[in-house]
Amino acid sequence: MCAKKAVGVLGATGSVGQRFILLLADHPDFELKFLGASPRSAGKKYIDAVNWKQTELLPEFAKDIVVSECKASAFKDCAVVFSGLDAEYAGPIEKEFKDAGLAVVSNAKNYRRESDVPLVVPIVNPEHLEIVGQKLETAKKAGAAKPGFIVCISNCxxxxxxxxxxxxxxxxxxxxxxxxxxxxxxxxxxxxxxxxxxxxxxxxxxxxxxxxxxxxxxxxxxxxxxxxxxxxxxxxxxxxxxxxxxxxxxxxxxxxxxxxxxxxxxxxxxxxxxxxxxxxxxxxxxxxxxxxxxxxxxxxxxxxxxxxxxxxxxxxxxxxxxxxxxxxxxxxxxxxxxxxxHNTVIGAAGAGILIAEILLAKNYI
Ligand SMILES: NC(=O)C1=CN([C@@H]2O[C@H](COP(=O)(O)OP(=O)(O)OC[C@H]3O[C@@H](n4cnc5c(N)ncnc54)[C@H](OP(=O)(O)O)[C@@H]3O)[C@@H](O)[C@H]2O)C=CC1
Ligand SMILES: N[C@@H](CC(=O)OP(=O)(O)O)C(=O)O
Missing domain, CATH: 3.30.360.10 (Dihydrodipicolinate Reductase; domain 2)
Incomplete structure (x- = not known):
């Protein structure tokens, strides 16, 4: 069996972020290792930073992870970074991650309308992820480093x-x-x-x-x-x-x-x-x-x-x-x-995870 890929969640304390924590607990392909949120939460253990509002209990694995500021350097080992960031802050943060060569799967609205950014509902149009495949292929042919990219999830x-x-x-x-x-x-x-x-x-x-x-x-x-x-x-x-x-x-x-x-x-x-x-x-x-x-x-x-x-x-x-x-x-x-x-599962965090599973199946991450 292949080792699980390390992943991170930005906006981990929010409504979408909390759903990511639940859905990534015991995931067979991904291990959630890195969490990011605002400077108000950074430096605290997740259990101390989050105001947990889910009906399921906060999974044990997440409690002691120390929340980071949303800087690409803290997430460099992630195969994919999921974003549940407040859209007011998501734009420059997600761009910095993409420019650092990271794969970003975002719930925020900021890049949804860009024609070269796939806007994907994974049970509907995963074929739009071929935009990512093309980018990776072009870089490979040019002998360039694997580029970062952003995939957007739709409005819920x-x-x-x-x-x-x-x-x-x-x-x-x-x-x-x-x-x-x-x-x-x-x-x-x-x-x-x-x-x-x-x-x-x-x-x-x-x-x-x-x-x-x-x-x-x-x-x-x-x-x-x-x-x-x-x-x-x-x-x-x-x-x-x-x-x-x-x-x-x-x-x-x-x-x-x-x-x-x-x-x-x-x-x-x-x-x-x-x-x-x-x-x-x-x-x-x-x-x-x-x-x-x-x-x-x-x-x-x-x-x-x-x-x-x-x-x-x-x-x-x-x-x-x-x-x-x-x-x-x-x-x-x-x-x-x-x-x-379900707005926070197939409308948000779950959609992001399913997109990442498709990216993995296609060897894009
Ligand atoms: N809720 C839903 O059903 C859906 C939401 N979305 C989108 O997903 C994103 C997240 O939504 P939602 O979870 O509802 O929002 P919340 O308001 O519940 O959570 C926002 C998150 O952003 C973090 N944050 C706030 N300010 C900053 C900052 N300056 N730097 C870094 N992180 C910051 C917060 O951290 P902290 O706790 O530290 O303040 C928190 O983790 C939004 O863009 C939203 O539009 C998309 C589809 C569905
Ligand atoms: N606006 C949606 C959730 C959301 O944040 O959507 P968007 O990411 O498109 O802003 C709702 O209120 O149910």
């Missing part, structure tokens, strides 16, 4: 949205109109400071800053093809796909729910049963590659009228699977459905 609501779309587009061609209304968990807002109790208790907040715009353009990057030379990806045009998102914060701890409606470009559309079957049959590439965290069932199509529900369905396939229910005809567009995804 975008991840849930694109999962059911992928098999539909693969089977029935483009979706030209798409609307979504989200009901997003409070863990999505992070822990510093996070959503206050008075705002969310007995309440719904119909605004999440920047979220609607991100969902609209990220969907059009994730579902777009790579350029012919596999070095970049551009957004689908408005003529190819129009996306409209409305985002709401609700009093749920984990798990983003989305009510979506869609129209196929090719008319007449497939039947309702064909739509459901294509989602049931979908096997993501990470599963085909045998990645440790890949879901056994990528999309769970639920038939009960009152599902999916966050508390009951968010942990399907350890949070790496997506649940879809209430699939039915839409009198305005073609079909509508309700989608549920």
């Amino acid at each position: 609501s975008t991840a849930g949205l694109v999962a059911p779309l992928k098999p539909l587009v693969d089977s029935f061609g483009p979706i030209d109109l798409l609307t979504t209304t989200t009901l997003q968990a409070i863990s999505g807002a992070g822990f510093s400071p996070g959503v206050s109790g008075i705002d969310v208790l007995d309440n719904i907040v119909p605004y999440i800053g920047g979220e609607e715009d991100k969902m609209e353009w990220e969907t059009k990057k994730i579902l777009a093809p790579l350029s012919a030379d596999k070095s970049t990806v551009s957004l689908l045009s408005d003529d190819e796909m129009k996306v409209s998102a409305q985002c709401n914060r609700v009093a749920v701890s984990d798990g983003h729910t989305e009510c979506i409606s869609l129209r196929f470009k090719n008319q007449p559309p497939p039947s309702l049963e064909q739509v459901k079957q294509s989602m049931r049959d979908y096997v993501c590439d990470a599963s085909k590659l045998g990645c440790h965290s890949a879901p056994k069932q990528t999309i769970h199509v639920l038939e009960q009228n009152d599902r999916p529900q966050p508390r009951l369905d968010r942990n399907r396939d350890n949070g790496y699977g997506v649940s879809v229910g209430r699939v039915r005809e839409d009198p305005v567009l073609d079909y509508k459905m309700v989608v549920l995804s």
